[in-house]
Amino acid sequence: MIDPAWGPFLFDTSAESWLARTPLTAAQEWFRQYAERFPVHISVVTVMERTRGYALLWRRESGERRRQIEAARIAYLRTLGQVWPVDAAIAIVAGEIMAVVAQPPTPAKRSHKFTESRQERLTRWRFDAMIAATALVMQMPLVHNNAGDFEAIRSAVEIDPARFPGFGPLELVRCGGLL
Amino acid sequence: MPRKRRTTLTLPVDALGQAERIARARHVNLSVVVAEALASGLRIETARERSAQVVRDYQEAFRGFAAEEMMILDGIIPEMRKH
Numbered sequence: 001m002i003d004p005a006w007g008p009f010l011f012d013t014s015a016e017s018w019l020a021r022t023p024l025t026a027a028q029e030w031f032r033q034y035a036e037r038f039p040v041h042i043s044v045v046t047v048m049e050r051t052r053g054y055a056l057l058w059r060r061e062s063g064e065r066r067r068q069i070e071a072a073r074i075a076y077l078r079t080l081g082q083v084w085p086v087d088a089a090i091a092i093v094a095g096e097i098m099a100v101v102a103q104p105p106t107p108a109k110r111s112h113k114f115t116e117s118r119q120e121r122l123t124r125w126r127f128d129a130m131i132a133a134t135a136l137v138m139q140m141p142l143v144h145n146n147a148g149d150f151e152a153i154r155s156a157v158e159i160d161p162a163r164f165p166g167f168g169p170l171e172l173v174r175c176g177g178l179l
Numbered sequence: 180m181p182r183k184r185r186t187t188l189t190l191p192v193d194a195l196g197q198a199e200r201i202a203r204a205r206h207v208n209l210s211v212v213v214a215e216a217l218a219s220g221l222r223i224e225t226a227r228e229r230s231a232q233v234v235r236d237y238q239e240a241f242r243g244f245a246a247e248e249m250m251i252l253d254g255i256i257p258e259m260r261k262h
Binding site: 072079109120127 | 223226227229230231233234236237238239240241242243244247248249250251252253254255256257258
């Protein structure tokens with residue numbers, strides 16, 4: 001178990017929502033204890049991804065459902081704690097990550113309802129690189145739910161530490177590993 | 180200097196005795212020790228209230244969305260569409 005007092009942690013986009021939606025009592029209690037001690041640290045990239053998501057859902061709905069989505073979006077904006085911008089240092093580290101692991105390490109998402117194009121997959125991968133770079137520069141463990149992508153970044157930083165002077169290693173904590 | 184007000188409190192004997200011991204050891208009066216302990220307790224209570232509000236807001240932010248909608252909110256897929 002990861003003691004909430006060991007924070008602060010940086011939360012990846014899907015990790016943030018996992019904590020809010022998990023039915024696990026232990027995870028809910030972990031989040032409550034964490035929030036007593038620290039604000040929820042996220043990247044500005046997460047705010048952008050999330051806001052885009054609410055906007056997309058809002059645009060395809062109408063009436064009461066649209067009102068519910070807007071209420072959820074406003075509730076989300078109220079939660080914002082520490083939002084880290086992509087500054088020069090983070091941009092440099094993110095660029096190095098994108099160069100070392102130029103292609104997404106996991107395939108595009110596909111299901112019977114949707115398909116992710118190569119360009120969309122690449123964009124999502126680059127957003128993940130920015131979030132990982134934020135964790136590296138701010139020296140915070142990254143809580144995530146996306147082992148395929150973030151483990152590839154961690155390995156890349158370990159293999160080529162000279163390109164990330166003073167920034168490694170990337171500490172990763174899977175959501176399930178918090179408990 | 181914060182404003183002060185005299186009051187009368189009924190406190191547990193053990194806690195009061197401990198506070199008096201601390202006050203003697205630090206060469207301050209009992210009010211200083213009690214005020215510090217009160218401030219510390221209030222910080223914890225404020226943190227609890229803030230935490231509860233953050234958790235409530237998060238739950239409200241993600242309540243009522245289907246799994247596919249969550250994938251959009253998490254930026255995993257850009258939108259639903261046909262193949």
